């Protein structure tokens with residue numbers, strides 16, 4: 001059971017990297033923090049990040065990163081989003097004060113647990129690491145790091161979670177991003193070609209174009225589904241089967 005307090009059942013902490021989760025558990029067990037702070041925002045799926053970004057762009061929401069934002073080091077979108085270029089875990093939480101404690105104090109104590117406020121204007125946003133040289137560079141923590149279970153099983157759990165999240169998203173012609181990439185991976189795994197040009201190898205590019213559409217329709221026909229080219233719950237289920 002998680003000992004990480006959240007402000008609502010919608011806060012997803014299951015997608016946090018296990019090492020990060022253990023730092024959070026140690027932090028929330030600290031008597032200076034216990035009952036005074038909770039997590040108001042954990043990990044987000046690509047679709048959730050896209051929604052927040054849209055809201056922000058239309059002037060109705062808080063600052064949110066473009067989910068398709070790609071840095072050269074492999075980082076994508078927001079640290080709250082499961083990171084496709086790494087291991088599909090999320091690497092940020094936002095805190096909320098729920099008791100008598102100052103934000104400065106929260107920042108100071110969080111830093112002791114290797115969780116640093118990385119956005120100057122957001123006291124609440126904390127990360128255990130940042131991307132550096134193509135890998136996650138973990139912030140040091142004061143004292144002994146809780147033993148963490150960063151093994152293959154956990155990484156596979158992260159991958160399974162990403163696929164599950166993607167399969168809840170309806171995608172169609174014109175869509176782009178990680179969900180489309182996952183779709184394309186499954187199309188290829190099911191024996192469908194996304195390109196005729198050998199130079200382009202797989203054609204897995206995260207762009208739902210005409211070739212992807214053709215492959216989706218063919219897959220749907222093969223599976224006895226309505227060949228409308230729209231990837232909804234039934235098509236995802238068949239792809240993942």
Ligand SMILES: [Zn+2]
Pocket residue numbers: 041080092093094124125126
């Ligand atoms: Zn944040």
